[in-house]
Amino acid sequence: MNRQSIPKATLGRLPQYLQYLRNLSEERNAMISAAAIARGLQLGEVQVRKDLASVSGAGKPKVGYERIALIKALEECLGYDKVTNAVLVGAGKLGRALLDYEGFEEFGVKIVAGFDCNASNLQSGKKDILPLDKLVPYCVENDIKLGVITVGQDAAQEVCDRLIENGITAIWNFAPCTLDVPAGVFLKQENLALSLAFLNNKLRA
Amino acid sequence: MNRQSIPKATLGRLPQYLQYLRNLSEERNAMISAAAIARGLQLGEVQVRKDLASVSGAGKPKVGYERIALIKALEECLGYDKVTNAVLVGAGKLGRALLDYEGFEEFGVKIVAGFDCNASNLQSGKKDILPLDKLVPYCVENDIKLGVITVGQDAAQEVCDRLIENGITAIWNFAPCTLDVPAGVFLKQENLALSLAFLNNKLRA
Numbered sequence: 482m483n484r485q486s487i488p489k490a491t492l493g494r495l496p497q498y499l500q501y502l503r504n505l506s507e508e509r510n511a512m513i514s515a516a517a518i519a520r521g522l523q524l525g526e527v528q529v530r531k532d533l534a535s536v537s538g539a540g541k542p543k544v545g546y547e548r549i550a551l552i553k554a555l556e557e558c559l560g561y562d563k564v565t566n567a568v569l570v571g572a573g574k575l576g577r578a579l580l581d582y583e584g585f586e587e588f589g590v591k592i593v594a595g596f597d598c599n600a601s602n603l604q605s606g607k608k609d610i611l612p613l614d615k616l617v618p619y620c621v622e623n624d625i626k627l628g629v630i631t632v633g634q635d636a637a638q639e640v641c642d643r644l645i646e647n648g649i650t651a652i653w654n655f656a657p658c659t660l661d662v663p664a665g666v667f668l669k670q671e672n673l674a675l676s677l678a679f680l681n682n683k684l685r686a
Numbered sequence: 687m688n689r690q691s692i693p694k695a696t697l698g699r700l701p702q703y704l705q706y707l708r709n710l711s712e713e714r715n716a717m718i719s720a721a722a723i724a725r726g727l728q729l730g731e732v733q734v735r736k737d738l739a740s741v742s743g744a745g746k747p748k749v750g751y752e753r754i755a756l757i758k759a760l761e762e763c764l765g766y767d768k769v770t771n772a773v774l775v776g777a778g779k780l781g782r783a784l785l786d787y788e789g790f791e792e793f794g795v796k797i798v799a800g801f802d803c804n805a806s807n808l809q810s811g812k813k814d815i816l817p818l819d820k821l822v823p824y825c826v827e828n829d830i831k832l833g834v835i836t837v838g839q840d841a842a843q844e845v846c847d848r849l850i851e852n853g854i855t856a857i858w859n860f861a862p863c864t865l866d867v868p869a870g871v872f873l874k875q876e877n878l879a880l881s882l883a884f885l886n887n888k889l890r891a
Contacts, residue, residue, distance in 0.1 A: 496879075496887075497880065500879070500880070501864070565886050574787075575784075578778075578783045582779075627885060651888060652885075657705060657789060658709055659706070667888040675702065677772075678701035680872055683872040685764075
């Protein structure tokens with residue numbers, strides 16, 4: 482399947498389909514219909530059919546899609562059969578929680594090491610936490626393309642710049658501040674406090 | 687200021703303005719222009735002027751807004767002068783990281799206690815972690831309206847149902863699954879793995 486030909490909006494929904502299909506109990510769902518997927522994800526049925534057609538062709542009339550085959554097709558299309566290695570900078574509580582979380586590998590990303598200015602005092606359950614002066618050589622040697630930033634907002638831009646100088650082209654930022662990145666670098670801003678602010682707004686509306 | 691009259695999209699952006707203004711260094715920015723705010727947040731200048739007009743009136747020509755007064759106006763408008771109490775269920779690593787994070791209070795939410803089926807073995811740095819059978823009486827006694835779910839996906843719907851039965855009307859879900867909530871309950875789904883999948887997609891495009 483040529484993913485260049487898949488619309489961007491469709492591509493953005495594919496991980497959701499994948500997650501949904503993986504979470505279904507195996508025995509009960511050898512086959513699954515577009516209608517059931519649409520209900521499960523609160524999407525329109527026409528959209529589901531269109532999205533999945535671009536990945537695996539049409540389902541069989543009246544029975545739908547073979548679940549396992551559809552999962553494989555989605556994984557291949559998303560490139561999750563090959564894992565992207567990532568580093569994390571800032572091994573505070575949130576950083577260590579992300580380091581030890583294994584669910585990211587199912588989506589094709591593995592956080593292989595954490596870095597912290599206070600590395601000698603820190604331990605993650607499963608992964609190395611290294612001192613900050615090892616960051617640059619590590620990224621270069623291991624051809625790292627993705628960096629996760631979980632330092633405080635004062636240090637975030639400096640860490641971001643250093644990652645980008647050393648070949649990182651995608652940044653996942655948890656620091657509560659806006660980062661400047663040059664063209665060609667992808668930035669995903671995660672702002673947990675704003676999510677909570679959103680809910681609080683709703684409660685007070 | 688009557689927040690009922692503020693458009694929903696504007697309301698959604700207000701926490702970002704607040705965060706941005708708070709992060710500016712105090713001495714340098716007694717006054718701030720709409721143009722500077724627009725640049726900092728990568729928004730259009732016209733939009734910034736319109737949004738802020740609904741909160742605090744227009745800025746002064748050529749000089750802009752008084753930073754401290756604008757922060758106060760935003761906080762009042764968003765109701766952050768009164769804090770909403772929240773509980774968290776599932777005190778694993780991510781749960782404990784959220785429990786100890788203090789940045790939420792700046793946005794009007796305080797996670798006051800955590801609950802876990804394995805509470806006796808867990809310790810958070812700053813807040814109580816209580817056994818799960820204390821959840822219902824705690825929510826009722828403390829008039830809790832917001833619940834944070836950081837349990838695994840197998841337990842998430844059950845926890846969600848229990849919270850809603852006991853008066854919670856806003857749910858912040860970190861479990862990687864879609865939750866069913868009745869009409870009138872606000873749900874904010876946080877899916878960290880999907881964020882990472884998004885970046886990975888970009889890298890492979």
